[in-house]
Each structure stands twice: as C-alpha cells, then as structure tokens.
Amino acid sequence: MTSVLPFIRRTGQSRRRPQWWLAACVGIAAVWGWSLPYAPGWVLAGSGCTALLVLTVLAYFARMEAEVAHPIPDGTPARDDPHHALNHIDEILGIPQGLEAVPQVDELLESLVAENQRRRLEEVLRHWVDVAQRYSGAATDLRKRVEAVIQQTEHATDNIASSFQAVINKATLQARQAMELLEGTQGANSDGTPVSLKDFIRVSDVRLNKMADEVVRVADLSMNMVRELDGVQKRTQAIDGFLADVEKLADQTSLLALNADIEAARVGEHGRGFAVVASEVRRLSQRSHEFSERIRQHLKEVRAGLSRTYGDMRTLSAADMAHAVQIREDVIQLTRSLEGKNREVADTVSQINALSKEIALDVQNVVVSLQFHDITSQELTRTLMPMEELRRTLYHVMQETLHLDRDLCKSFTGPAGGDPDAKKDPADPGTVPGYAVPAMSEKTPADANLSVELF
Amino acid sequence: MATIMTVDDTASMRQMISFTLNSAGYDVVQAGDGVEALALARQSTLDLVITDINMPNMDGIALVKMLRALPDYRFTPILMLTTESQDSKRQAGKNAGATGWIVKPFNPDQLIHIVRKVLD
Numbered sequence: 131m132t133s134v135l136p137f138i139r140r141t142g143q144s145r146r147r148p149q150w151w152l153a154a155c156v157g158i159a160a161v162w163g164w165s166l167p168y169a170p171g172w173v174l175a176g177s178g179c180t181a182l183l184v185l186t187v188l189a190y191f192a193r194m195e196a197e198v199a200h201p202i203p204d205g206t207p208a209r210d211d212p213h214h215a216l217n218h219i220d221e222i223l224g225i226p227q228g229l230e231a232v233p234q235v236d237e238l239l240e241s242l243v244a245e246n247q248r249r250r251l252e253e254v255l256r257h258w259v260d261v262a263q264r265y266s267g268a269a270t271d272l273r274k275r276v277e278a279v280i281q282q283t284e285h286a287t288d289n290i291a292s293s294f295q296a297v298i299n300k301a302t303l304q305a306r307q308a309m310e311l312l313e314g315t316q317g318a319n320s321d322g323t324p325v326s327l328k329d330f331i332r333v334s335d336v337r338l339n340k341m342a343d344e345v346v347r348v349a350d351l352s353m354n355m356v357r358e359l360d361g362v363q364k365r366t367q368a369i370d371g372f373l374a375d376v377e378k379l380a381d382q383t384s385l386l387a388l389n390a391d392i393e394a395a396r397v398g399e400h401g402r403g404f405a406v407v408a409s410e411v412r413r414l415s416q417r418s419h420e421f422s423e424r425i426r427q428h429l430k431e432v433r434a435g436l437s438r439t440y441g442d443m444r445t446l447s448a449a450d451m452a453h454a455v456q457i458r459e460d461v462i463q464l465t466r467s468l469e470g471k472n473r474e475v476a477d478t479v480s481q482i483n484a485l486s487k488e489i490a491l492d493v494q495n496v497v498v499s500l501q502f503h504d505i506t507s508q509e510l511t512r513t514l515m516p517m518e519e520l521r522r523t524l525y526h527v528m529q530e531t532l533h534l535d536r537d538l539c540k541s542f543t544g545p546a547g548g549d550p551d552a553k554k555d556p557a558d559p560g561t562v563p564g565y566a567v568p569a570m571s572e573k574t575p576a577d578a579n580l581s582v583e584l585f
Numbered sequence: 586m587a588t589i590m591t592v593d594d595t596a597s598m599r600q601m602i603s604f605t606l607n608s609a610g611y612d613v614v615q616a617g618d619g620v621e622a623l624a625l626a627r628q629s630t631l632d633l634v635i636t637d638i639n640m641p642n643m644d645g646i647a648l649v650k651m652l653r654a655l656p657d658y659r660f661t662p663i664l665m666l667t668t669e670s671q672d673s674k675r676q677a678g679k680n681a682g683a684t685g686w687i688v689k690p691f692n693p694d695q696l697i698h699i700v701r702k703v704l705d
Contacts, residue, residue, distance in 0.1 A: 498692055
C-alpha cells in the first residue's frame with residue numbers, strides 16, 4: 131500500500147495516470163477477491179474498508195497532482211495534434227467530480243478510437259495516393275523510354291534497309307555485268323562469226339586443220355612432180371640416144387654420098403648428074419648433123435633445168451611438210467589451252483549462278499527480318515496500352531479518393547468535436563494537405579504526341 | 586507493268602515492299618498513312634493497293650472503305666498486310682472490301698506470288 135504513493139506522484143507527471151489509477155483499483159479488488167476463500171470474515175471486512183480508504187486517498191492525491199501539473203487550458207485544442215485528445219481526457223479526469231465523470235470518459239474514448247481509425251484511414255489513403263503517384267511516374271517514364279527505343283530502332287532499321295537496298299542493287303548490277311562478260315565468251319552469233327571464245331576455238335581449229343591439210347596435200351603433189359620429173363629426165367636421156375642414132379645415120383649417108391661421087395667421077399661425063407645428086411645428099415647429111423647437134427645442145431639445157439627444178443621440188447616438199455606438222459602441233463596445243471580456259475570460265479559462270487541463288491535466298495531472309503522492327507514496335511505499343519489504361523483509371527480513383535477524404539473529414543468533424551477547417555489548406559481549399567494535386571502533374575508536353583492520348 | 590501502292594507508317598516496311606516488288610518488275614508508289622494514300626489514289630491510276638491496318642490519321646480499314654467508295658477503285662484488288670491475325674479483324678477487313686490478308690512478316694516470294702495471282 132505504501133508503494134502506491136510514489137507511483138501516484140510519477141503518474142501525476144505522466145499522461146497515463148488514469149489507466150494506472152484504474153489498474154490499482156482493479157488490482158486491490160483482485161487481491162481482496164483472491165483472499166476471500168482463505169481469510170476469516172473480519173479480516174475481509176477490515177481489508178475491504180482499508181482498500182476503500184486507500185482508493186479515496188489515492189483519488190484525492192491524483193486530483194491534487196493533476197491540478198498542479200496541468201491547469202485547464204483556454205480555447206479549443208488543435209485537432210490535428212494527436213496528444214491533445216489524450217490531454218483532454220486528463221483534464222476531464224482532473225475535474226473534481228469524482229466517479230460521476232466516468233460516462234464522459236467513455237464518450238471521449240469512443241471519439242478517440244474514431245479519431246484513430248480516421249487517422250489510419252487517412253494514412254492508408256495517403257499511402258495509396260503516393261503509390262498511385264509513383265506508379266504513374268514510373269509508367270510515364272517507361273512509356274517514354276519505350277517510345278525512345280522504338281524511335282531509335284526505327285531510325286536504325288531505316289538506315290539498314292536503305293543501305294541493304296543500295297548494296298543489293300550494286301551487287302545485282304555487278305553480277306549482271308560479270309555474267310554478260312562471261313556469257314560473251316560462251317555464246318555465238320547466228321551468222322556463224324565467232325563472238326565467243328568457244329566459237330573462236332572451234333572455228334580456228336577447223337580452219338587451221340584445213341590449212342595444215344592443204345599444206346600436206348601440196349607436199350604430196352610436190353613429191354608426185356619430183357617423180358614425174360624423174361621420168362622426164364629419163365626420157366631426155368633416151369632422146370640423147372636417138373640423136374646419136376640420127377648422127378650415125380647422117381655419117382653413113384655422107385659416106386654413101388662420097389662413094390656415089392667417086393663412082394660418078396669414074397664414069398665421067400655420064401655420071402655428072404649423078405655427081406650433083408651425090409653432093410646434094412652429102413649436104414643434106416651435113417645439115418642433119420647440124421640439127422642433131424643443136425637438138426643435143428637444147429636437150430642439155432633442158433636436162434640441166436630439170437635437174438635444178440628436181441632439187442628445188444624435193445627441198446620444198448620436205449620443208450613444207452615439217453612446217454605444216456609444226457603448225458598443226460602448235461594449233462593443237464593452243465586449242466587445248468584455250469579449251470581449259472573456257473572450261474574455267476564456264477565453271478566461274480556456274481559458280482556465279484549458284485552464288486546469285488544463295489544471295490537471293492539471303493535477301494529474302496533479310497527482307498523478312500527487317501520487318502520485325504515494325505512488328506515489335508506495334509507489339510510494344512500494344513503492351514503499353516493496358517498500363518496507360520491503368521494509369522488513367524488510377525487518376526480517376528485518386529480523384530475519387532480526394533473527394534472521399536473530404537467527405538470523411540466532414541463526417542468526422544461532428545462527433546469528434548474538432549474543427550474541420552483546421553485540416554484544410556488555405557491555399558488549396560479543394561484538397562487535403564499531403565495529397566498535393568498528384569494526378570494533375572501527369573500531363574507532360576510529350577503526351578501530346580502519343581497514340582494513347584491521356585485526357 | 587502494273588503500278589502498286591504500298592501504305593504503311595513504317596518507312597522500312599515500305600522500303601522492303603518496294604524493294605521486293607521492284608525486283609519483280611512492278612512500279613511502286615508509297616504512302617505513309619490512309620490520308621496520303623487516298624490523295625495518291627485520286628491523282629493516279631493504281632492496279633493494286635497493299636495497306637497496313639494500324640496507322641495514324643486514317644487506318645487501313647477506313648482506307649479500304651474510302652477507296653471502295655471511289656468509282657475507279659471499286660474492283661481494284663486491295664491486300665491487307667498487317668501484324669493483326671485475329672478473325673474479328675480479318676472479318677472487318679473482308680467486310681470493308683479487302684481482297685486478301687497477309688500477316689507480317691511477309692516472305693518476298695510469297696508476296697510476289699500473291700500479287701501475281703490477284704493481278705491476273
């Protein structure tokens with residue numbers, strides 16, 4: 131019991147004094163109730179009286195202490211100070227009305243609970259508005275970033291597409307020119323003139339072969355001519371023999387004319403005529419001899435000429451043959467080499483054709499891939515739509531929250547006995563302080579360009 | 586050779602369509618949205634229109650309706666080339682008067698094949 135006095139002094143300076151005072155009462159009653167079955171009746175009666183006495187003293191001291199520590203203030207307490215309501219209870223408890231003041235305490239406790247609830251609700255609402263505001267900011271930021279990314283990728287894709295188109299055009303031109311160049315070596319004109327390498331090889335091969343054949347034929351003819359010349363030479367030798375016979379015949383005729391002349395001289399006058407005939411025969415024989423000599427001379431010259439021609443013909447035929455064979459060999463070599471080159475050209479042409487097909491396939495792939503910018507940007511814009519919708523909804527909800535809060539304040543001002551105007555910001559009578567016009571700050575200049583228009 | 590108009594708000598898409606059709610020997614004119622496309626269609630003769638759906642100012646479906654209202658384009662083939670693949674959108678395109686529907690991304694060979702088919 132004695133320990134109660136310092137406790138009261140302490141609680142006199144504390145705001146929790148009424149609770150402790152009640153607790154003391156309840157504690158004493160509990161001790162008394164607990165000892166009821168064990169103590170005799172007079173002890174119980176005595177202790178009950180003592181307890182009542184102690185409680186009375188306790189209440190008295192409590193009132194005295196309260197009057198000293200907290201004089202009743204003038205005017206209405208500021209409603210937004212949470213400690214004021216509790217002080218108010220202290221004051222009421224401090225009024226010397228004794229235990230009759232308890233119903234008023236209950237009323238105040240109820241209002242305190244309501245105040246706490248209102249405060250918590252306000253706290254939750256503030257938190258809610260704060261979250262909404264932060265979401266709105268994040269959503270706006272995200273949308274701007276996504277749009278920047280879309281713009282950047284669009285720019286890059288446009289550049290890639292332009293460059294790709296230029297590259298393909300140049301590659302096509304290059305391939306066409308290369309093909310024209312190579313196909314020129316493979317084709318031919320309809321009139322048969324060689325316009326391609328292949329054709330040139332074919333025509334030159336045919337003509338050179340023909341020429342070589344001609345040369346061989348000329349050589350053969352030369353050999354024939356040499357053989358013919360041989361025959362001619364033999365025949366001239368035969369003529370020589372004949373000429374010798376003719377000369378022998380002329381000599382015998384001359385001798386016979388001489389004999390006739392001798393016989394005519396012996397006969398005398400009767401043989402004079404015969405002598406004239408004999409001298410004419412001798413003269414004819416001499417002329418025959420002269421002719422034979424001249425023929426022999428000509429024949430000699432002919433044989434010498436034939437001999438020279440024979441030598442030339444032999445040299446000519448032998449030389450032509452060797453040269454023709456050499457040319458033929460060279461032509462065959464050249465043709466083979468050209469044919470090799472031509473095969474290489476044909477291979478290159480087919481390689482270029484294969485490469486062109488591969489390039490065409492690659493081009494298709496690039497054309498398909500370059501469309502993905504458009505697809506992804508549309509997808510991204512579509513993905514942003516629900517977020518924008520949510521942001522708009524949040525704005526409405528926040529506005530409703532502000533109205534609700536104002537109504538709440540109004541409804542609480544009555545029972546709580548506080549001053550509703552004390553909570554209002556004089557600069558902005560439409561909103562509650564701390565809520566600070568969150569949604570209105572959302573409309574940025576960038577919003578004007580968006581496909582999703584916000585208000 | 587036939588003249589084809591491609592309508593898309595994405596420049597790279599227009600470039601790819603032009604590139605593909607040019608390589609097949611067609612003349613291609615480009616428009617960035619429905620309004621531009623309609624103006625182009627009024628001042629020139631087109632044999633085929635290939636249009637996107639989602640575009641600013643005037644979308645593809647509205648463009649098809651406007652083109653079909655013009656006497657010159659009552660029977661001109663109009664192909665929709667879009668990322669949309671829902672049946673409801675397809676039906677809307679068909680009701681507006683579109684000739685065909687191609688979902689992006691298009692394959693160049695496939696596009697040329699379809700273009701030849703509708704132009705014949």
